[in-house]
Amino acid sequence: MINTASEKSSIYSMHKYWGKKPSGELARIISKFSKIGDTILDPFAGYGGFAIEGVLLNRNVIINDLNPVAAFIAKNILNEQIDIIKLKELADTLKSQYTNFRKEWYGFQNGEITTILRNATNIPLKLRIKIGNRFKEVTLSDEEQRNFLKKEQSYQIKSWYPTNILIQNARISAKSGMTTADLFPKRALICQSFLFDLISNLEDCPEKELLRFTFTSNLANCSKLVPPILSRGDMSQGAWMTGFYIGKTYLENNVFHYFENRLSKTIKGKECYLQLRKKNHVKTSYKILNEDAKHLPLPNDSIDFVYTDFPYGDTVPYFEQSQLWNHWLNNEVDYENEIVVSDSPERNKTIIDFKEGIDRSVSEISRVLKNKKHFVFHFHSLSGEEWNSIVGPLKKYGFSFQSCEVLLQKTLPPRQLNRCNTIKGDFLAIYQKNQEAVNDRCDFEENFKDKINKLNANDFYDTNELVVLCIKSMLETGFDSDIGFTAIIEKYFSYDDNRKKWRKL
Ligand SMILES: C[S@@+](CC[C@H](N)C(=O)[O-])C[C@H]1O[C@@H](n2cnc3c(N)ncnc32)[C@H](O)[C@@H]1O
Structure with a gap:
C-alpha cells in the first residue's frame, strides 16, 4: 500500500527534469484551492507533477508545456494503458537482441565493464568491472588504452544517431559547432544508437513508448x-546537473547495464502510479497539451483553479538543455516561442521578450480562469526585474493578491545575489481572479519599511530572508516598476563580512 510522499517518490524518479516540484507540496496546493471534480490547469507543467497529484486527487487536469520532451515525459507517466508484463517481455526481447553486441563492447576478461573513467580527450584510464556480484577496478596500460581506442575508432556506426548542432551558449557550456553526438564517447554512441534502433523497430504500442522514455532517461548516464x-x-x-560541461575526467557508463537499471526505475514508478490510481473512485480525465502558454486552446472561463511554476528567467534555459533528449526523439521544437532569458548569441531572448511572454501568458490564465477562482504560482528568482514581469500583468489582468508563503531551505551569501538568480526555497504567491477588484495598493517602500521596523535591530539576517521581504512588499503593493533588491537592502542594512549576514542600519 502506497501512502506517503516518500513512497510516491518512485514516480518522480522516472526521468530527469529541472525544477520538479515535490509531490506533497503540489497535493497540498491542489487540495487547498480546488475540490473533487474541478477542472484545474498548469500552463507550464514541466515533468507533470501537477497532473500526477491532480489525477490522484480526483480532479480533471489539463497540463501544458511547449517543450515536447516535457509532454513526452508526462504522457508516459500518466498513461494507464500499460501492461507491465508486456513491457517486461519487450525488454526481454531487446535483451536477447543485444546480448552479443553488449559482450562485444563491454565484455572484459571474465566480467563486464560497467564504467569507464576517461579524460577530456576520451582516453580510457580506468575500468570498473563486474564479475559475478563483485566489482573491481582496473587501470589500463598504455597498450590497453591504445587497443581500446582503436576498436572504437575503426568501427562504423550503422544505425541512426542525432548529429544536430547544439545551440551555442557559453552559460551551459555548449560550444560553437558542438553536436549532440559529441556529448557521447564513441563506445557509448555505438551502443546507444544500436539500442535505439532495436527499440525503434518494435511494433508501436504504449509499452514501446515507455522503452523510449527509459532510453532518454538513461542518455546522460552514458x-x-x-x-x-x-x-x-x-x-x-556524480550526476548530470545542467548544461553540457565536460570535465577533465568523466565517467562513461555501460549503456545496456544502465538501461536495465533505468528500466527497473520506470517499472517501479509505473507500478506505484497504477496502484495509486486503482484507489480512485471518481471518474476524472486528464489532458496533456504541447502548446504555447501565450495561446492556450481552451475556452474562456472554463477552469476552476490554475497553478504554475513560471519559467525561471535566465536560470534554466529549458529548451536548450533538453536538446539531449529532443534530438534523439527527433522532436520539432518551437524555440521561437519559449519564454526564457538566454545568454545564447543565437537566440534573441532578452528580459524584454521574457516580460512580453509572461504578460501574454498571464492574460491567457486570466481569460480561461473563472471569476473569483484562484491562481497560485511558484517563482524562483532573485531578480526584481523578473518578479516585476509577473507582478505587473497580474494587476493588469484582474488578479488580486491574497497571500504568499515562503519555505526557505538554505541561506544565500550576498556575493551570490548577483550571480545566482534562484531563491533558495519555495516562494508561493496566491492570487484571486477578481474582475471587479479595485486597486487599493500602497507604496512599496513604505510597506517594506513597515516590515523592517518589526525586525530586531540587534539580530542578523541573511540575504535570502531580506529578498523575501522585498518580494512580499512587491506582491502586497503590486509594485510594478523595476527594482534592484540589492540597492533596497543596502539602503536599510549593513553587511557583516564575518557573519555573512545583514544588520539594520
Ligand atoms: C519552471 S519550469 C516548470 C517545472 C515544473 N514545475 C516541473 O515540476 O517540472 C517552466 C516550464 O515552462 C516551459 N515553457 C517555456 N516557455 C513556454 C511557453 N511559451 N509555453 C509553455 N511552456 C513553456 C518550459 O519548457 C519549462 O518546462
Whole structure:
C-alpha cells in the first residue's frame, strides 16, 4: 500500500527534469484551492507533477508545456494503458537482441565493464568491472588504452544517431559547432544508437513508448556529462546537473547495464502510479497539451483553479538543455516561442521578450480562469526585474493578491545575489481572479519599511530572508516598476563580512 510522499517518490524518479516540484507540496496546493471534480490547469507543467497529484486527487487536469520532451515525459507517466508484463517481455526481447553486441563492447576478461573513467580527450584510464556480484577496478596500460581506442575508432556506426548542432551558449557550456553526438564517447554512441534502433523497430504500442522514455532517461548516464566526485574517489559518480560541461575526467557508463537499471526505475514508478490510481473512485480525465502558454486552446472561463511554476528567467534555459533528449526523439521544437532569458548569441531572448511572454501568458490564465477562482504560482528568482514581469500583468489582468508563503531551505551569501538568480526555497504567491477588484495598493517602500521596523535591530539576517521581504512588499503593493533588491537592502542594512549576514542600519 502506497501512502506517503516518500513512497510516491518512485514516480518522480522516472526521468530527469529541472525544477520538479515535490509531490506533497503540489497535493497540498491542489487540495487547498480546488475540490473533487474541478477542472484545474498548469500552463507550464514541466515533468507533470501537477497532473500526477491532480489525477490522484480526483480532479480533471489539463497540463501544458511547449517543450515536447516535457509532454513526452508526462504522457508516459500518466498513461494507464500499460501492461507491465508486456513491457517486461519487450525488454526481454531487446535483451536477447543485444546480448552479443553488449559482450562485444563491454565484455572484459571474465566480467563486464560497467564504467569507464576517461579524460577530456576520451582516453580510457580506468575500468570498473563486474564479475559475478563483485566489482573491481582496473587501470589500463598504455597498450590497453591504445587497443581500446582503436576498436572504437575503426568501427562504423550503422544505425541512426542525432548529429544536430547544439545551440551555442557559453552559460551551459555548449560550444560553437558542438553536436549532440559529441556529448557521447564513441563506445557509448555505438551502443546507444544500436539500442535505439532495436527499440525503434518494435511494433508501436504504449509499452514501446515507455522503452523510449527509459532510453532518454538513461542518455546522460552514458554520456560525457557524468563527473566523478573527486573527494570520494575518481570512480565515484556524480550526476548530470545542467548544461553540457565536460570535465577533465568523466565517467562513461555501460549503456545496456544502465538501461536495465533505468528500466527497473520506470517499472517501479509505473507500478506505484497504477496502484495509486486503482484507489480512485471518481471518474476524472486528464489532458496533456504541447502548446504555447501565450495561446492556450481552451475556452474562456472554463477552469476552476490554475497553478504554475513560471519559467525561471535566465536560470534554466529549458529548451536548450533538453536538446539531449529532443534530438534523439527527433522532436520539432518551437524555440521561437519559449519564454526564457538566454545568454545564447543565437537566440534573441532578452528580459524584454521574457516580460512580453509572461504578460501574454498571464492574460491567457486570466481569460480561461473563472471569476473569483484562484491562481497560485511558484517563482524562483532573485531578480526584481523578473518578479516585476509577473507582478505587473497580474494587476493588469484582474488578479488580486491574497497571500504568499515562503519555505526557505538554505541561506544565500550576498556575493551570490548577483550571480545566482534562484531563491533558495519555495516562494508561493496566491492570487484571486477578481474582475471587479479595485486597486487599493500602497507604496512599496513604505510597506517594506513597515516590515523592517518589526525586525530586531540587534539580530542578523541573511540575504535570502531580506529578498523575501522585498518580494512580499512587491506582491502586497503590486509594485510594478523595476527594482534592484540589492540597492533596497543596502539602503536599510549593513553587511557583516564575518557573519555573512545583514544588520539594520
Ligand atoms: C519552471 S519550469 C516548470 C517545472 C515544473 N514545475 C516541473 O515540476 O517540472 C517552466 C516550464 O515552462 C516551459 N515553457 C517555456 N516557455 C513556454 C511557453 N511559451 N509555453 C509553455 N511552456 C513553456 C518550459 O519548457 C519549462 O518546462
